[in-house]
Amino acid sequence: MEQLEDNLYLKQYVRNHPDNKMAWYLLGKQYLQLDKTAKANYCFIQAGEIYEAFERKPHPLAESPQEMLEEWNRQQRKKRTIRRAIMGAISLVLLLMVMPSNANQLADLAAAEANAIIDVPIDPTFGVVLTDKGERNPIGSAWEELLSWSKRPSEAAVVKLEEQEGWRKWTGNRKLLMSVEQQSDYVPMEVKMLDGGVCSCKPADASTVKTKFMAWSEQQEVRWTLASAIYQYKRMNEKWPEKLDDLIKPYPNNVLAGDASGMKEMFKPLIAAMKTDQSGTKSPAQQQNEDEAERPQTDSSQRQSKYLQSNSDQLAGGVDETWRKPLEIVVDKSTHRLAVVSGDIIVRSFKVGLGGDKTPEGSFYISEKVKNPNGRDNGQFGSRGMTLSSTLYAIHGTDEPDSLGQDESLGCIRMGKQDVEELFDLVPMGTVVKIKNGTLPSEISESKERFKLNPSQDETNPGKVYHWLG
Numbered sequence: 320m321e322q323l324e325d326n327l328y329l330k331q332y333v334r335n336h337p338d339n340k341m342a343w344y345l346l347g348k349q350y351l352q353l354d355k356t357a358k359a360n361y362c363f364i365q366a367g368e369i370y371e372a373f374e375r376k377p378h379p380l381a382e383s384p385q386e387m388l389e390e391w392n393r394q395q396r397k398k399r400t401i402r403r404a405i406m407g408a409i410s411l412v413l414l415l416m417v418m419p420s421n422a423n424q425l426a427d428l429a430a431a432e433a434n435a436i437i438d439v440p441i442d443p444t445f446g447v448v449l450t451d452k453g454e455r456n457p458i459g460s461a462w463e464e465l466l467s468w469s470k471r472p473s474e475a476a477v478v479k480l481e482e483q484e485g486w487r488k489w490t491g492n493r494k495l496l497m498s499v500e501q502q503s504d505y506v507p508m509e510v511k512m513l514d515g516g517v518c519s520c521k522p523a524d525a526s527t528v529k530t531k532f533m534a535w536s537e538q539q540e541v542r543w544t545l546a547s548a549i550y551q552y553k554r555m556n557e558k559w560p561e562k563l564d565d566l567i568k569p570y571p572n573n574v575l576a577g578d579a580s581g582m583k584e585m586f587k588p589l590i591a592a593m594k595t596d597q598s599g600t601k602s603p604a605q606q607q608n609e610d611e612a613e614r615p616q617t618d619s620s621q622r623q624s625k626y627l628q629s630n631s632d633q634l635a636g637g638v639d640e641t642w643r644k645p646l647e648i649v650v651d652k653s654t655h656r657l658a659v660v661s662g663d664i665i666v667r668s669f670k671v672g673l674g675g676d677k678t679p680e681g682s683f684y685i686s687e688k689v690k691n692p693n694g695r696d697n698g699q700f701g702s703r704g705m706t707l708s709s710t711l712y713a714i715h716g717t718d719e720p721d722s723l724g725q726d727e728s729l730g731c732i733r734m735g736k737q738d739v740e741e742l743f744d745l746v747p748m749g750t751v752v753k754i755k756n757g758t759l760p761s762e763i764s765e766s767k768e769r770f771k772l773n774p775s776q777d778e779t780n781p782g783k784v785y786h787w788l789g
Contacts, residue, residue, distance in 0.1 A: 333362075340369040345463055373459045445531045446472035447539075450479045450496070452487055452663055457496055458517055465499065474500045476513075476528050480664070484760045489536075489666045491764040498528045539642060540770055541579045542589065543661060544745055546643035548575045549590055551749030559590060566747070569776045573688055576744045577772030593643060646745070648685075648714075648752040650732060651759035652678060655724045657714070657732060658759050659745055667745065667770070668763035672717065672733035675726035677788075683707040683752040685714075688743060690778040692785045700785060701736055703743040707752055713787040714752070715739065729788040737769065744772040 329346040336342055347362030347370075363370045363378045371377050448464045450457040461477040476498050481491030495513040511523040548566045552574050553559050560566055563586045566575040646666065649658045650673075658668040687706035692715065696702035701716015717723070717733040734742065 333365075340366045341462070344369045344373065344459065348459065348463075373456050444472040444474075445535050446475040447532065447535055448475060448477045449487070449664075450477065452482055452485070454479075461497065471501070473502050474498065474528075474531070476532050478532065481764070483762070485663065486660075486760060487664045488760075488764060489664050490668075490766040493532075495525045495528055495532065498523075498525075537768075538581055538585075540666070540745075541582055542585060542642055543646055543666065544575070544579075544747065544770075544772075545582055545585055546589055546593065547645040547750065548747035549593055550645040551747050555749055559594065562586070567776055570689060570778045570780050571687060573776060573778045574748045575772065576688070576778065577774040577776075579772050589643060596643075646750060648742075648746060648750055649759060650678075650752065650754040651757065652680070652754065653757045654759050654761040656759045656761065656763070657734065657742070658763075659742065665759070665763065667741070667766060668759065669734055669738040669742065670723050672719075672722040672724065672728050673726050674728040674730040674788075677730040678726075678728070678732070678754065679712065679730065680754045680756060683710075683712070683754070685746065685748050685750045685752060688748050688778065689780045689785075690743075692780070692787075694781060696736075699789060700787060701734070701739055703739045704785065704787070705743065706787070711786065711788050713785075714742070715787060731788050741769050741771070745770045 329342060329349055333339065333342045333346055343362045344366035347359045347366060350356075350359035350362060360378070366378075446465075446468070448461045451460060454460055457477065457479060465471070465475060477496045479494040479496055480487040480489065481493070482488070483491075494516075496517050497513055498511045500509045500511075511528075512518040512520055513522050513525040513528065515522050545566075549560060552566055555574075563578065563583055567573070567578060644661055647660050649660055650656070650671065651658070652673055652675075655671055655673060656668050657671045659666045685705045685707065686709045687704075689704050689706075691702055692698070692700045692704040696716075697718060699718055700713070701718065704713050704715040706713045712730055712732075714732040714734065716736055716739045719727070719733070720735060722728065722733055723735060
């Protein structure tokens with residue numbers, strides 16, 4: 320359904336902006352996904368230099384006669400009033416990057432095109448688009464995603480994460496590919512290419528964007544943890560938490576191990592977005608999107624309908640739904656690694672000690688979280704313990720650090736002290752734990768900074784003697 324809505328939006332857009340080559344290119348990509356090759360080729364021919372810039376080659380039909388295409392365009396121009404929009408400026412700026420010889424002329428044209436701005440809400444925040452795994456055309460795909468946001472941030476960065484064995488690594492090498500800045504509805508976008516590998520140009524200075532991205536990354540880790548806690552609280556209690564304190568309670572109701580900077584401000588907009596995600600009902604924005612797809616657009620009603628697919632992103636402060644999915648834990652017996660993942664992104668990865676065949680494979684969940692399970696932080700089970708599905712299996716610390724990376728446990732998952740304490744803070748009670756054999760890469764980049772919450776409650780359980788298998 321979402322792909323169809325995207326296609327309808329782009330068709331409507333090129334009808335109103337037949338001179339916009341970037342829009343033709345994106346519509347062609349949509350037709351390819353729908354296996355409509357003939358229509359895709361038509362769009363790619365219309366895209367001209369934009370197709371060549373992104374695909375790094377001319378279209379094979381580019382030399383075909385153009386009379387029919389030109390006649391079609393003439394008819395479309397008679398039927399519709401052409402109103403130039405910001406996408407024209409975007410395409411010209413991108414051409415500026417790949418065609419340095421025409422830099423001055425294209426810059427002047429880009430400035431002129433930017434006078435007509437599409438009415439899209441601008442939010443004074445920093446947004447991030449992560450390129451998809453294995454994406455061959457990261458810039459084109461990033462533009463599509465940027466256009467899909469219901470509220471556009473005043474500045475956004477396109478980032479490529481390091482990839483290995485089908486995973487993207489959050490703590491690995493990160494490449495800043497492009498930045499887009501627009502401080503208000505009435506000024507043009509400023510586009511900067513930050514990596515020479517995606518353009519035939521000299522990359523712009525990325526230091527300022529990098530600083531903002533690092534700050535955003537820290538907040539995103541907090542957002543992942545908070546969203547996971549909200550999700551698990553709802554699943555376990557069959558109701559939504561009313562306030563942040565509902566998640567931060569003493570043992571045994573310690574869904575979260577504490578709070579973090581910005582978490583309190585993040586709670587209300589995030590839970591509002593998650594409620595919309597799970598409601599299954601059409602938001603006013605979604606209904607408006609459908610209505611506009613059914614009627615011709617005029618100058619007074621013209622909107623980018625794709626921006627209005629959902630109001631849940633706007634409720635979350637402009638944060639895409641991708642960034643509020645619950646975290647999961649994956650344990651790989653073959654590599655002795657435990658990873659915290661979000662989709663195909665490895666957020667953290669730790670070396671663990673296992674028990675070989677004594678460690679069961681399957682799906683579990685964290686049913687209990689406890690500090691100092693032996694009454695102290697240096698006992699048999701270390702400073703933290705997390706019971707798996709109310710069994711005698713657990714993820715816990717160890718007083719035998721040499722057993723990490725080995726099969727010496729009696730079935731439990733052993734971790735180093737700093738690692739288990741970081742995991743305890745990062746994932747809430749209820750988190751799914753999947754134990755497999757052969758799924759995670761053996762090499763991983765360690766995070767320079769440990770994720771840590773500020774504890775405000777008693778998470779010990781001195782009245783119980785734990786008999787995990789160890």
